[in-house]
Amino acid sequence: MNAALATLKERGFFKQCTDEDLLNKKLDEGPVRIYVGVDPTGPSMHVGHMVPLFAMHHLQQAGHLPIVLVGGGTARIGDPSGKTDMRKMLTIDQIKSNAENLKKQIANFIEFDGDKAKLVDNADWLADLNYIDFLRDIGRHFSVNRMLTFEAYKKRLEKGLSFIEFNYQLLQSYDFLELYRRENCILQIGGDDQWGNIVAGMELIRRMEGGEAIGLTFPLVTRSDGKKMGKTEKGAIFLDPELTSIYDFFQYWRNVADADVEKFLLLYTFLPADECRRLGALKDQEINKAKEVLAYELTKIIHGEAEANKAMEGARAAFKAGGTQDKSGMPSAGMTVSELEAGINVMDLFVQSGLCSSKSDARRLVSQNGASINGEKYSDVDAIIGVEAINEEGGEKEIVLKAGKKRFFRFIVK
RNA sequence: GGGGAGGUUCCCGAGUGGUCAAAGGGGGCAGACUGUAAAUCUGUUGCUUCGGCUUCGAAGGUUCAAAUCCUUCUCUCCCCA
Numbered sequence: 001m002n003a004a005l006a007t008l009k010e011r012g013f014f015k016q017c018t019d020e021d022l023l024n025k026k027l028d029e030g031p032v033r034i035y036v037g038v039d040p041t042g043p044s045m046h047v048g049h050m051v052p053l054f055a056m057h058h059l060q061q062a063g064h065l066p067i068v069l070v071g072g073g074t075a076r077i078g079d080p081s082g083k084t085d086m087r088k089m090l091t092i093d094q095i096k097s098n099a100e101n102l103k104k105q106i107a108n109f110i111e112f113d114g115d116k117a118k119l120v121d122n123a124d125w126l127a128d129l130n131y132i133d134f135l136r137d138i139g140r141h142f143s144v145n146r147m148l149t150f151e152a153y154k155k156r157l158e159k160g161l162s163f164i165e166f167n168y169q170l171l172q173s174y175d176f177l178e179l180y181r182r183e184n185c186i187l188q189i190g191g192d193d194q195w196g197n198i199v200a201g202m203e204l205i206r207r208m209e210g211g212e213a214i215g216l217t218f219p220l221v222t223r224s225d226g227k228k229m230g231k232t233e234k235g236a237i238f239l240d241p242e243l244t245s246i247y248d249f250f251q252y253w254r255n256v257a258d259a260d261v262e263k264f265l266l267l268y269t270f271l272p273a274d275e276c277r278r279l280g281a282l283k284d285q286e287i288n289k290a291k292e293v294l295a296y297e298l299t300k301i302i303h304g305e306a307e308a309n310k311a312m313e314g315a316r317a318a319f320k321a322g323g324t325q326d327k328s329g330m331p332s333a334g335m336t337v338s339e340l341e342a343g344i345n346v347m348d349l350f351v352q353s354g355l356c357s358s359k360s361d362a363r364r365l366v367s368q369n370g371a372s373i374n375g376e377k378y379s380d381v382d383a384i385i386g387v388e389a390i391n392e393e394g395g396e397k398e399i400v401l402k403a404g405k406k407r408f409f410r411f412i413v414k
Numbered sequence: 415g416g417g418g419a420g421g422u423u424c425c426c427g428a429g430u431g432g433u434c435a436a437a438g439g440g441g442g443c444a445g446a447c448u449g450u451a452a453a454u455c456u457g458u459u460g461c462u463u464c465g466g467c468u469u470c471g472a473a474g475g476u477u478c479a480a481a482u483c484c485u486u487c488u489c490u491c492c493c494c495a
Contacts, residue, residue: 224452225452251450254450255450255451256451257451257452258449258451258452259451259452261451284449284451285449285451286449287449287451288449288450288451291449291450291451315450318450319450358460358461358462359461359462360459360460360461360462361443361459364443364444364458364459365443365444367444367458368443368444368445368457368458369444369445370443370444370445371444403443403444404443404444404445405444405450406450
């Protein structure tokens with residue numbers, strides 16, 4: 001088997017392929033141009049978008065040529081695959097700014113130096129399409145009967161599917177055709193929810209150009225506890241540090257279920273597969289080391305080594321009692337001495353930190369014995385925090401709040 | 415275009431003119447147990463200056479009193495054309 005394909009399989013990136021033998025052959029013959037699409041429908045990628053990009057990274061390492069398509073055109077429509085509701089329409093400006101952010105994030109996975117990879121935007125060819133021409137040239141190759149049998153559309157038929165969304169598949173197929181014509185791109189990869197769209201693209205290429213194209217999909221990543229990948233109560237885990245703090249990003253991975261560690265190491269880090277397996281096989285307390293490696297490695301890929309170190313140190317400082325570790329990675333804010341001299345109510349302090357969303361929330365936390373300051377429990381709702389709460393460590397004056405067992409916040413007193 | 419059903423707190427989903435801040439479940443949060451795990455058990459889950467205040471698609475109205483009745487609007491789903 002081709003080495004690149006073997007790597008993908010070994011690491012869990014293989015779900016279905018339209019023609020595995022052909023793919024094997026093509027990958028062996030030399031560099032293949034490979035298309036993966038991302039739609040700029042949100043201000044940032046989130047954790048769920050990463051799998052195809054990691055796969056692309058491995059393929060690039062094996063010498064193949066990624067073409068990353070940012071769907072500036074298709075984002076105007078919205079892909080119904082896997083969705084139960086129609087997406088909100090985005091303005092052109094939103095899409096543009098989303099696309100810019102996306103491009104930066106993609107560069108974490110794929111090298112764009114020189115000719116190693118290409119970034120394209122399908123708005124370049126979709127925006128000015130002529131409707132009549134499109135219908136006549138492309139639309140005639142699609143059978144509505146056939147499309148309705150796809151799971152993606154079936155589901156939506158129960159709920160309601162607008163005509164605009166129904167066209168998504170044609171546009172994505174047309175993208176593949178364009179890339180085949182322009183770049184000689186013969187392989188499209190994506191999540192398994194893209195299977196229908198990818199196959200449709202292949203068929204279009206065969207019908208219009210007589211060309212042989214291949215599709216490859218990855219399993220949709222699930223968590224062993226059944227929760228949605230990359231989602232927390234507060235929302236998705238984003239790659240943009242403005243939307244998900246680096247500390248929270250790190251903690252998300254640090255807290256994955258035992259059963260998921262190995263799978264995630266293989267999918268979401270660049271560590272050798274053997275190493276991922278070794279770490280994933282650790283048991284009991286030892287597996288925490290593997291979780292830390294996962295969190296560290298992935299944070300490093302997305303946010304850089306310096307930030308990853310900060311986040312790891314911050315987490316260690318928070319969870320290991322005492323110690324003089326570096327807490328700079330912990331979420332924090334400034335506070336003046338005079339504020340403390342006046343005295344602040346515990347509940348107000350927790351609200352101010354953002355650890356509690358309202359005073360009622362803070363009251364609950366305190367009365368349920370979940371609030372502590374500098375490691376000391378506070379269960380009196382009326383407690384007033386003053387200057388005596390300032391903790392001096394390593395030359396910095398601070399007050400460290402803790403809500404429950406895992407949420408920390410640090411006030412730096414000036 | 416005609417007819418029907420419906421929009422309830424994060425989600426699903428009960429709901430009687432007053433005893434509803436609104437059953438139940440899910441999810442969340444907190445506590446116990448732990449390994450920053452899972453499972454389990456317990457408590458809690460609109461806001462508050464703790465007097466109250468603002469919620470049941472939107473706006474009006476009836477009433478001492480409305481999520482519950484009336485009017486208009488709006489959105490969703492279903493059937494017919």
